[in-house]
Amino acid sequence: MQRRTLFKTAAGLMFGSAVSAPVFAAEPEFVPPTAKKPMLLCFNENPLGLSDDAKKAINEATSRASRYPFAQVAALKKDLAEYMDAQPDNIMPSHGSAEAIRASVEAYNVPGKTVFICPELTYSDGADVAKRNHIPIKTVKMGKNWSMDLAAMRKLATAEAKHKHVIVYIVNPNNPTSTIVDSKALFDWIKSKPKNTFFILDEAYAEFVNDPAFKSCAELVREGYNNLVVLKTFSKIFAMAGLRLGFAFGTKQVIDNVRDHVAYDVMMNQATIAAAMAELKDKDFIAKSKAMNDESRKILTDALDELHIPYLPSETNFVFIDLKAPLKPFVERMKAEHILVGRPFPPATQWCRISLGTPAEMKYFVKKLKEFRQKNYI
Numbered sequence: 284m285q286r287r288t289l290f291k292t293a294a295g296l297m298f299g300s301a302v303s304a305p306v307f308a309a310e311p312e313f314v315p316p317t318a319k320k321p322m323l324l325c326f327n328e329n330p331l332g333l334s335d336d337a338k339k340a341i342n343e344a345t346s347r348a349s350r351y352p353f354a355q356v357a358a359l360k361k362d363l364a365e366y367m368d369a370q371p372d373n374i375m376p377s378h379g380s381a382e383a384i385r386a387s388v389e390a391y392n393v394p395g396k397t398v399f400i401c402p403e404l405t406y407s408d409g410a411d412v413a414k415r416n417h418i419p420i421k422t423v424k425m426g427k428n429w430s431m432d433l434a435a436m437r438k439l440a441t442a443e444a445k446h447k448h449v450i451v452y453i454v455n456p457n458n459p460t461s462t463i464v465d466s467k468a469l470f471d472w473i474k475s476k477p478k479n480t481f482f483i484l485d486e487a488y489a490e491f492v493n494d495p496a497f498k499s500c501a502e503l504v505r506e507g508y509n510n511l512v513v514l515k516t517f518s519k520i521f522a523m524a525g526l527r528l529g530f531a532f533g534t535k536q537v538i539d540n541v542r543d544h545v546a547y548d549v550m551m552n553q554a555t556i557a558a559a560m561a562e563l564k565d566k567d568f569i570a571k572s573k574a575m576n577d578e579s580r581k582i583l584t585d586a587l588d589e590l591h592i593p594y595l596p597s598e599t600n601f602v603f604i605d606l607k608a609p610l611k612p613f614v615e616r617m618k619a620e621h622i623l624v625g626r627p628f629p630p631a632t633q634w635c636r637i638s639l640g641t642p643a644e645m646k647y648f649v650k651k652l653k654e655f656r657q658k659n660y661i
């Protein structure tokens with residue numbers, strides 16, 4: 284059976300049509316990790332690799348490598364707008380979402396008068412940009428089970444906004460916790476249009492979510508709110524971390540402002556554009572990536588249950604597990620097995636973020652976890 288047919292089969296299974304072929308026959312062949320080629324359970328990437336269509340599109344794009352990509356960026360923006368159910372004016376492509384995070388923070392920084400607010404346990408890029416721009420950072424303690432305490436964040440932001448401009452950075456689902464925030468509290472807060480307050484919603488992992496309680500803030504952009512930007516990336520489910528593409532999604536007013544803080548938004552890489560446009564069309568690949576992620580997560584969480592290792596509910600392509608012991612020895616022992624797991628995320632010093640690999644990789648990882656238990660390492 285062709286790889287392409289298998290992708291279709293996977294999608295068919297997801298959407299309930301009567302097909303019986305194996306779902307994951309097209310996953311990369313499993314090779315036990317070595318020092319030279321360790322298993323990467325540390326960067327939240329898509330372990331399937333780029334789709335075949337995207338690889339073909341990159342090949343074709345080489346014929347345009349000597350040309351500026353104006354027409355191709357315009358076409359990409361159109362496709363991204365369609366993906367977001369909006370208009371090209373609502374989109375600013377960026378070199379990874381990292382660039383969109385930087386540009387958004389800088390666009391809404393009023394020098395000397397801005398405060399950056401985020402939860403204490405979240406992805407650090409926003410705060411790193413704030414630091415580089417000499418913006419004071421105020422972090423808010425997490426709630427129960429490392430949840431985002433939106434009430435406390437709102438209280439702090441309200442107090443600060445009396446005298447300052449406030450940038451609120453929210454990653455939803457959050458990294459490293461993998462949990463979603465309370466949609467009602469978040470929507471109520473943004474919709475209240477608090478004065479002097481701008482929200483950056485980083486939704487890098489939204490495509491992996493299963494919980495129906497999750498609501499993308501893209502909806503608020505479509506409703507015309509000018510006090511937020513939603514940031515997306517092609518590094519996660521779209522499997523393009525090495526090709527560097529993300530985008531900002533906002534009202535035209537917001538996007539025009541953010542665009543002033545990048546060198547060009549009409550100058551993306553031809554290969555990257557081609558791959559992204561192919562992936563956007565390849566619904567089977569996205570469905571397969573999602574189904575595989577769900578399968579890998581189940582392999583891991585079943586083992587964690589069996590070993591009585593607590594973990595937070597995962598809505599992304601990683602799981603945050605409670606080692607109940609310092610992280611460093613676990614990381615080093617896994618490294619000795621040629622498996623790279625997540626870095627420290629203070630203040631959750633006894634927790635480890637495990638990025639989900641292929642099902643075969645997760646089975647191998649689970650085998651190592653069980654060996655660790657036998658050796659009393661965990």
Ligand SMILES: Cc1ncc(COP(=O)(O)O)c(C=O)c1O
Nearest residue numbers: 379380381406458487516518529
């Ligand atoms: C929440 C979040 N935002 C943004 C990024 C950066 O992604 P990109 O590769 O698009 O720069 C990551 C990467 O891990 C992330 O976890």
